[in-house]
Amino acid sequence: MSDTPSLIRRTPWPQGASRPVVTPLQPSVVYASPDPDTLDAQYLGTNPGFTYAREGHPNAEVLAAKIDMLEGAEGGIVTGSGMAAVTAALMGVLSAGDHILGGDQLYGRSLRLMSQDLNRFGIATSLADSSDARAFAAAIRPETKMILLEVVSNPTLRVADFEGIAALACERGILLAVDNTFTTPRGFRPFDHGADIVIHSVTKILAGHSDATLGYVAAKDPALRKAIYDFAVTTGMTASPFDCWLAERGIYTFELRYDRAEANAAALADHLATLPGVRKVLYPTRADHPDHNRAVSLLGARG
Numbered sequence: 001m002s003d004t005p006s007l008i009r010r011t012p013w014p015q016g017a018s019r020p021v022v023t024p025l026q027p028s029v030v031y032a033s034p035d036p037d038t039l040d041a042q043y044l045g046t047n048p049g050f051t052y053a054r055e056g057h058p059n060a061e062v063l064a065a066k067i068d069m070l071e072g073a074e075g076g077i078v079t080g081s082g083m084a085a086v087t088a089a090l091m092g093v094l095s096a097g098d099h100i101l102g103g104d105q106l107y108g109r110s111l112r113l114m115s116q117d118l119n120r121f122g123i124a125t126s127l128a129d130s131s132d133a134r135a136f137a138a139a140i141r142p143e144t145k146m147i148l149l150e151v152v153s154n155p156t157l158r159v160a161d162f163e164g165i166a167a168l169a170c171e172r173g174i175l176l177a178v179d180n181t182f183t184t185p186r187g188f189r190p191f192d193h194g195a196d197i198v199i200h201s202v203t204k205i206l207a208g209h210s211d212a213t214l215g216y217v218a219a220k221d222p223a224l225r226k227a228i229y230d231f232a233v234t235t236g237m238t239a240s241p242f243d244c245w246l247a248e249r250g251i252y253t254f255e256l257r258y259d260r261a262e263a264n265a266a267a268l269a270d271h272l273a274t275l276p277g278v279r280k281v282l283y284p285t286r287a288d289h290p291d292h293n294r295a296v297s298l299l300g301a302r303g
Helices: 036-044 058-071 082-091 108-121 133-139 162-172 222-234 241-251 254-272 292-299
Strands: 077-079 099-103 124-128 144-150 175-179 197-201 215-219
Touching: 058 077, 058 215, 058 241, 077 082, 077 222, 082 108, 082 144, 082 175, 082 197, 082 215, 082 222, 099 108, 108 124, 124 133, 133 162, 144 162, 162 175, 215 222
Parallel strands: 099 124, 099 144, 144 175, 175 197
Antiparallel strands: 077 215, 197 215
């Protein structure tokens, strides 16, 4: 019989005078605390650390902190997808009897959530033309609690009357939630313009390599932040550590990729406009786009 032990025990992570320059991938689901009092303090939030990956893990925290820096936010939450972030923002804050008003050209699944799902939970919904603040003003009800907006709609490329709608939300005491996926913080930072909640599908250009599915949501008000976090944790919107690790890698090249993609898109739009058989090119910073002036003003794009 071999003298080799039949049970291989876990050993501590090797320590050294140097440290890795790449964030380690930590897929652990369970974290061990030295004693019950330490564990209690972690659950109460008086002691830092992790307990169970559904409630948070290092790779999600590292990624969230990087997106926080881009958005000028604090305490952002990473979720398993962009739609998980949208759902957490809405369902974590809204209750039966509330009303949410959305732009009529939101991302397809956001429109489905608005038109088919929220009503089942007693949350009333309606849509209005986001390029016209007057249309939003006309659609507001006494029970309207939130407005959901995209700065530039995906894929129709209409530009919201953001300043008008933000002023309206502030005046009426309505929360303004902004899906900033399409614009990105490189093009527009909603918190700087009156938003209360910012949402991202990190899956898209932030991660940038089509190999990670993630979302992000941040709120200015700590009470809103906690409500969104609690809903995301309770309903299991957990982000994969591996996807977070991949997305963090993508963040390092985000600005370079964004600038190149923007330049390529502008050049392609201008080229398409010269081709016979092309009736119309939709690109917000082209002079023939209906929202051209607003795009230049909001996004600091070419005139």
